[in-house]
Amino acid sequence: MRLILLGPPGAGKGTQAKVLSQKLNLVHLSTGDIFRESAKRPDEIGQRLTGYMQRGQLVPDEIVNQIVIEKLKDKRIQNRFILDGYPRTKTQATSLDEFLAINKIPLDMVVYMQTSEQVIIDRLTGRRICGKCGANYHIKNILPKKDGICDICGGRLIQRDDDKKETVLKRIKVYNQQTAGLIDYYKNKGFLHTVSGDLEVDRLYKILHELFNEEGLI
Numbered sequence: 001m002r003l004i005l006l007g008p009p010g011a012g013k014g015t016q017a018k019v020l021s022q023k024l025n026l027v028h029l030s031t032g033d034i035f036r037e038s039a040k041r042p043d044e045i046g047q048r049l050t051g052y053m054q055r056g057q058l059v060p061d062e063i064v065n066q067i068v069i070e071k072l073k074d075k076r077i078q079n080r081f082i083l084d085g086y087p088r089t090k091t092q093a094t095s096l097d098e099f100l101a102i103n104k105i106p107l108d109m110v111v112y113m114q115t116s117e118q119v120i121i122d123r124l125t126g127r128r129i130c131g132k133c134g135a136n137y138h139i140k141n142i143l144p145k146k147d148g149i150c151d152i153c154g155g156r157l158i159q160r161d162d163d164k165k166e167t168v169l170k171r172i173k174v175y176n177q178q179t180a181g182l183i184d185y186y187k188n189k190g191f192l193h194t195v196s197g198d199l200e201v202d203r204l205y206k207i208l209h210e211l212f213n214e215e216g217l218i
């Protein structure tokens, strides 16, 4: 199955992509995860990436396209991937389309996770992650056993810089300006299925599983 998860920051794309990739044996490609990892580099590239993310801005299309296309050249993942956080602009979408067409890799579905603004803000500003292993927590509904400490590896829980309220509002604005247009783009191509990103993780997973079943994808 070849899938794109589309939706605003905080829709739960990463969470669903993780569950789906494990249960359906798909490769989860998250451009956000790739950039967070690359931003740790102690050189100029690392600094530039950190800057874009801290300001809630998008990384330039040429950089993003190059990274994703390079990954998709791997034949082992060409028929079983979930793209999470990519494409995010029309230029990225057309670049992906071109690559898929040239390599005869047909996309199966684009799932749009429609999510209300209040849910996005609550989820992102309340999210905490483990600074060591990256595990996710939330100040209201995913509490660690010991305050501020990761259950899995004992690392300290921190707030992502881009989850601070001001940056979250900026990310929502950038999404509305640069990414939301992709909903119509994929709707017109007949790929789009809309689900609610406001739902609980397990409930939404069940809905997606049913949807893939109905469409004959699993």
Ligand code: AMP
Binding pocket: 009, 031, 032, 033, 035, 052, 053, 056, 057, 058, 059, 060, 064, 084, 085, 086, 087, 088, 089, 092, 162, 171
């Ligand atoms: P995410 O975890 O998907 O919200 O991504 C975190 C940050 O990485 C974003 O706010 C952007 O700065 C950058 N980023 C991730 N994916 C893309 C993309 N497809 N295009 C441009 N920037 C991206």
